[in-house]
Amino acid sequence: MERMKLERMTKTSVQDLALFDGKPLFAEPLHVGRPNRPSKAVFMQHADDIWESAWLTNNGPKVQAFEAALCKMLGVKHAIPVCNATIGLQVAIRALGIDSGEVIVPSFTFIATAHCLEWQGITPVFCDVDPATHCMDPAKIEPLITPRTRAILPVHVWGNICDIEAIDAIAKKHKLSVLYDAAHAFGCDHNGKMAGNFGDAEVFSFHATKVMNTFEGGCITTNDDEVARIIRLMINFGFIGKDQVTHVGTNGKMSEISSAMGLASLEAFDGFVAHNRRNYQHYCQRIAEISGLSVLEYDETGKHNFHYIIVKVADDAGISRDAIVKILEAENILARRYFYPGCHRMEPYRSYYPNAGLLLPETEKLTEVLLCLPNSTATTDEDVKSICDLLAFIMQNHVEIVKSAAK
Ligand code: T4K
Numbered sequence: 001m002e003r004m005k006l007e008r009m010t011k012t013s014v015q016d017l018a019l020f021d022g023k024p025l026f027a028e029p030l031h032v033g034r035p036n037r038p039s040k041a042v043f044m045q046h047a048d049d050i051w052e053s054a055w056l057t058n059n060g061p062k063v064q065a066f067e068a069a070l071c072k073m074l075g076v077k078h079a080i081p082v083c084n085a086t087i088g089l090q091v092a093i094r095a096l097g098i099d100s101g102e103v104i105v106p107s108f109t110f111i112a113t114a115h116c117l118e119w120q121g122i123t124p125v126f127c128d129v130d131p132a133t134h135c136m137d138p139a140k141i142e143p144l145i146t147p148r149t150r151a152i153l154p155v156h157v158w159g160n161i162c163d164i165e166a167i168d169a170i171a172k173k174h175k176l177s178v179l180y181d182a183a184h185a186f187g188c189d190h191n192g193k194m195a196g197n198f199g200d201a202e203v204f205s206f207h208a209t210k211v212m213n214t215f216e217g218g219c220i221t222t223n224d225d226e227v228a229r230i231i232r233l234m235i236n237f238g239f240i241g242k243d244q245v246t247h248v249g250t251n252g253k254m255s256e257i258s259s260a261m262g263l264a265s266l267e268a269f270d271g272f273v274a275h276n277r278r279n280y281q282h283y284c285q286r287i288a289e290i291s292g293l294s295v296l297e298y299d300e301t302g303k304h305n306f307h308y309i310i311v312k313v314a315d316d317a318g319i320s321r322d323a324i325v326k327i328l329e330a331e332n333i334l335a336r337r338y339f340y341p342g343c344h345r346m347e348p349y350r351s352y353y354p355n356a357g358l359l360l361p362e363t364e365k366l367t368e369v370l371l372c373l374p375n376s377t378a379t380t381d382e383d384v385k386s387i388c389d390l391l392a393f394i395m396q397n398h399v400e401i402v403k404s405a406a407k
Contacts, residue, residue, distance in 0.1 A: 008386050011393045014400045018330035025386055026332035033209030033336075034378035038261070038268035046260030055256060058236075062259035067219075069266050074196035076221045078228035081254035081262070082235055085183045085205035085218035089116035091252050092201045092220045093151065095230040096177045098122060101150040106136045107344040107356070108363040109155045113181045114343040117153070125149070126344045126353070128360045134158060134296070134310075137362070138166035142174075151177040156185035156195060158296065158308040159211075164190055164198050171199075179203070182221075186212055187273060189303040196221035201231075206258075211272060211307040211376075212265045214258035275377045276306035279384050283309050283373065286388035292317030292395045296370075308338075309373040311391075319398040321369050323405065327394055328371075333387055336372040 008025055016022040046062060055061065063081050070079035082088040093103070093116065103117050107126040114124040125144050130137040136154040152171055154162045162180065171178045178199030185195040186204045196202050201224070206217035222228050230247065233240060238249030254262075265272075284295045296310035313321040321337070328335045342363050343349055344356035357364050373387060394401060 011390065014397050014404055017327060017401070018332075019327050019401075020404060024330065024332045025390055026383075029332045029334050030374045030379065030383060030387075031334050032372050032374050034374070034376050035208045035213055036211060036265070036268070036272040036377050038264035042267060043260060043264040046263055047257060050256045050260060057253055057255045059253065060256045060259075062256040062263065063254055066214075066254070066259035066262045066266075069263060070219055070221075073266065074194045074221060076194070076196045077223045077225070078231075079196065079219045079221045080228065080231050080235065081214075081217065081219045081259060082252045083218075083254055083258075084207065084216045085181075085203050086112040086116055087235075087250065087252040088203040088205075088218040088220045089113065089153075089179070089181060090120060091231055091234045091250065092179050092203055092222075093117065093122065093153070094120065094248075095220075095227050095234055096151065096179060096200055098150045098177060101148040102146060103151045103153050104136075104141055104144050104149060105153040105343075106155055106157075106363070107342040107349075107360055108134060108339055108366055109157065109181065109343060110183065110339060111343055111346055112183075113153065113155055114349060118348065122150070123148070124153075124343070124349070126349070126356055126360060126363075128362045129157070129366065130163075131362045131366065133160045133162075134366060135160055135162040136167070138163050138170060141167070141170050145170075145174050145176075149174070149176060151179060153179050153181060155181040155183070156188065158298075158310055159185045159188040159195075159305050160298065161185065161188055161190035161195055161198075168199070183207075183210070183218070184308065185305070186210065187269065187303060187305040192302070194303070197223060200224060201227055206262060206265075211276065211305040212262070212269055214254065214262040214265070217254050217258045217262065219254075272377060273305050276375055277304075278381065279375050279379055280306040280309060282381060282384045283311075283388065286384070287311060287391065290388070290392050290395050292319070292398070293391060307375060309375045311371050311373060313369050313371070315369075317395070317398070319394070319402055321371055323402065324391075324394060325371055327401070328387075328390070331390060333374065333390070335374070337367075338370070338372045340367045342367045
């Protein structure tokens with residue numbers, strides 16, 4: 001259902017804010033993570049094919065077509081569709097031969113990155129990030145390497161590609177595997193090479209909230225035929241043929257209907273990115289004029305999906321990130337505090353490593369000052385304008401707002 005077009009009330013006094021007596025700026029909630037939906041007709045055609053064929057899952061024709069389309073787009077040998085990125089990460093790490101020991105991983109990420117290790121008895125060791133890109137800082141990796149270290153699991157946070165060259169050099173020197181969590185990075189590149197081609201394997205998420213979705217889903221990419229062979233066995237219970245099992249396995253298969261969504265979404269992908277990019281540029285232009293706030297800028301010379309609008313609240317802004325999020329929420333703008341409070345402050349990791357924060361100063365800082373604003377095709381140019389007008393109003397009136405909120 002399309003949102004109603006409303007003449008949005010401009011805030012002229014602090015009491016106009018919905019946090020106090022005012023009417024919310026948006027009549028309905030504006031979410032971060034509203035799905036990008038492709039053409040309904042294209043999706044329904046694929047759905048109809050599935051219905052008629054009665055082939056619903058287990059590497060059917062839509063999954064195979066989706067994999068072929070992904071390989072073509074990413075320029076990678078294997079892009080194996082899976083039921084979600086969390087299972088994809090679990091399977092990929094195991095397919096790389098890692099079933100114990102330690103893996104170095106950022107704490108500044110969605111909890112799934114750490115859980116995919118802990119879930120299978122592998123110890124996540126948290127590494128700090130680069131405040132400029134929010135990705136793992138290669139300079140912080142080596143001091144964390146011990147005789148038990150087996151791999152590095154960096155995350156291309158917000159679609160910013162990690163420092164591939166530095167990470168690969170460290171991995172080579174210490175004979176470690178590299179698995180990239182590329183959940184955010186579909187459609188992004190590094191020096192002309194698409195994400196999906198880095199490390200020993202990469203895992204994308206096609207969750208509903210991602211730039212491209214298959215309802216739930218993801219894919220594991222690799223250019224290594226043997227790793228791909230093992231992944232294909234592992235996502236299908238370890239079966240080779242009808243009655244023989246050669247590996248411990250799980251059910252990580254993508255269904256046909258998810259692949260139908262994937263095929264339709266790939267057709268629409270350039271349109272999703274163009275929309276995201278227009279919004280991103282609009283946000284950048286407006287927020288540059290607002291004192292105390294800045295947008296995390298992406299490198300526009302290469303490919304990026306521009307899906308996440310990440311705003312930093314300056315130390316001297318005079319109002320906290322949390323206070324701003326509260327004001328926005330009251331106006332029905334559901335900004336998110338990704339990735340507050342950091343994996344190291346969530347269970348079970350906070351009990352395991354109560355002092356981890358001491359080694360993660362940049363992570364600790366980012367989790368306190370960032371907020372993520374709505375984007376995707378569900379966010380219009382008019383929405384971006386209203387959000388930016390409101391942010392400008394908040395920052396201009398922060399002294400009075402903070403005072404009124406304290407009453
Ligand atoms: N690695 C990284 C770095 C990740 O960010 C993620 C997932 C993963 C691994 C694991 O990937 P998957 O196993 O999920 O494939 C969301 C997503 O659930 C999660 O997939 C994502 N990262 C994370 C960053 O964001 P929440 O808890 O914030 O989701 P939720 O349910 O609050 O949804 C956000 C908003 O989106 C809602 O307020 C409304 C809107 N929404 C959501 C859904 C599901 C819709 O409008 N329609 C929908 O169908 O985690």
